[in-house]
Amino acid sequence: MxxxxxxxxxxxxxxxxxxxxxxxxxxxxxxxxxxxxxxxxxxxxxxxxxxxxHWTAEPEPVLVSGKFGLRHVPNKQAITASDTGDVLGIFADGYTxxxxxxxxxxxxxxxxxxxxxxxxxxxxxxxxxxxxxxxxxxxxxxxxxxxxxxxxxxxxxxxxxxxxxxxxxxxxxxxxxxxxxxxxxxxxxxxxxxxxxxxxxxxxxxxxxxxxHTVAEEFAAEVKALCETTVTDQAWRAFLDAHTPVPEDKGRARTTATNERAALNRLWNSDNRVSPWRGTAWGVVQAINTYTHHEAIVRNASRAERNMSRAVDGKADALDQDTVTTLGKVLTSV
Incomplete structure (x- = not known):
C-alpha cells in the first residue's frame, strides 16, 4: 500500500x-x-x-522483452489508466x-x-x-x-x-x-x-x-442494547486481558501490548469520544474502534489511507463484531 x-x-x-x-x-x-x-x-x-x-481502465496486451525480442504473453492482459498509461494490474483474460x-x-x-x-x-x-x-x-x-x-x-x-x-x-x-x-x-x-x-x-x-434508510433503526437498536449492558471495572480489566494480553517475556510485543492497554484505559476513563459511555458495552466498542482508527500503529501507509481502506475492505466491520463477541464471552465468565 x-x-x-x-x-x-x-x-x-x-x-x-x-x-x-x-x-x-x-x-x-x-x-x-x-x-x-x-x-x-x-x-x-x-x-x-x-x-x-474522468479516466477509464483499459485492457492492453502483456509483452515481455529480452534476448529473443519483444514477445506477447498469451492469455494475459494488463489493466492500464487511460490518462497516464499506469499499469494498475495484470490478470488472466477472464478478468472483467x-x-x-x-x-x-x-x-x-x-x-x-x-x-x-x-x-x-x-x-x-x-x-x-x-x-x-x-x-x-x-x-x-x-x-x-x-x-x-x-x-x-x-x-x-x-x-x-x-x-x-x-x-x-x-x-x-x-x-x-x-x-x-x-x-x-x-x-x-x-x-x-x-x-x-x-x-x-x-x-x-x-x-x-x-x-x-433501514440502517438507522437497526443501528440505534444495537446502540441501545449495548448502552444497557453494564461493564464493571472488573469486566473491563477482564476484557483487556482477552483483547490485549500482555506477554510474560520482555520485548517489543510486551511493550506494544502495555502501551495499547494504557491508551485504551485513557480513552475509557477520560476521552470524550469514549468516556461518556464508560461502564457500558457501547463504551467498550467505542474504545476499541477509536483506538484502532486514531492511535494504533500504522505501517506502510498514512493513517488516512489505512482508515479508508479498512472501511472498504471489511476490516472495520470485523473489528466491531470481534469486539462485541469477545466482550460477550467475558461478561458470561466474570
Missing amino acids: SKETSEWLNNNVLIGYTDKRGHAWHYRASAQGSESNHYPGAIPVADVQRRLF VHQYQEWLLNKVGTILDDGLSIGSAGLLRDRRQAWVSVEVPENITTPEGVEFRPNLVACTSHDGSLATTYKRTVTNVVCDNTMSAGLREYGQQFKVKHSKNGKFRIVEARDALAMV
Whole structure:
C-alpha cells in the first residue's frame, strides 16, 4: 500500500456534509490548494466525475522483452489508466474491468432513491481502488447521545484487491469512525466478481441491502442494547486481558501490548469520544474502534489511507463484531 501524502489525498478524496459533521477530520487530511475537497452539503455527482472518475481502465496486451525480442504473453492482459498509461494490474483474460463511473455512480443510482446523496468519494492505492459513500442528509442522534450517519459504501478495484461491493455502514460523528452497520453480525452486502459471469442484478442488490434508510433503526437498536449492558471495572480489566494480553517475556510485543492497554484505559476513563459511555458495552466498542482508527500503529501507509481502506475492505466491520463477541464471552465468565 502506498504512503499517500496530504496533497495527494486532498486531490483524490472528497468529503461532503461538513456542515453536519464538522471539519475536525481526525484521520482525513485537511484541504489544501485552490479547490477544496470539503463540501458543506452533498458532493455533486459532476464533481466526482470531473475530479476522480474522468479516466477509464483499459485492457492492453502483456509483452515481455529480452534476448529473443519483444514477445506477447498469451492469455494475459494488463489493466492500464487511460490518462497516464499506469499499469494498475495484470490478470488472466477472464478478468472483467468494472469502470468506476459505471459501477460506483451509475449502478448506485439504480439501487437508491432520491433522498440519498454522495457523502464521500475517493481513490486509494494510486487509483487502484475507489469508493463512493451515499448518505442521508441529516445526522441521527440516539437517546443515549450517540450521533451517527447511515450510509451505503460502494467500492471496487482495478488491481484485484476488491470485488465490486455494495454494503451498509455507519459513520460515528463524534470521532469520524467507520463502524459496522450490524454490530452483532455482518451487515448486509452485495458483491459482484470481476469475471465474465459476474452480473449486477438490481433486484438482488436492493433485496440484499434493504436500503440505507433501514440502517438507522437497526443501528440505534444495537446502540441501545449495548448502552444497557453494564461493564464493571472488573469486566473491563477482564476484557483487556482477552483483547490485549500482555506477554510474560520482555520485548517489543510486551511493550506494544502495555502501551495499547494504557491508551485504551485513557480513552475509557477520560476521552470524550469514549468516556461518556464508560461502564457500558457501547463504551467498550467505542474504545476499541477509536483506538484502532486514531492511535494504533500504522505501517506502510498514512493513517488516512489505512482508515479508508479498512472501511472498504471489511476490516472495520470485523473489528466491531470481534469486539462485541469477545466482550460477550467475558461478561458470561466474570
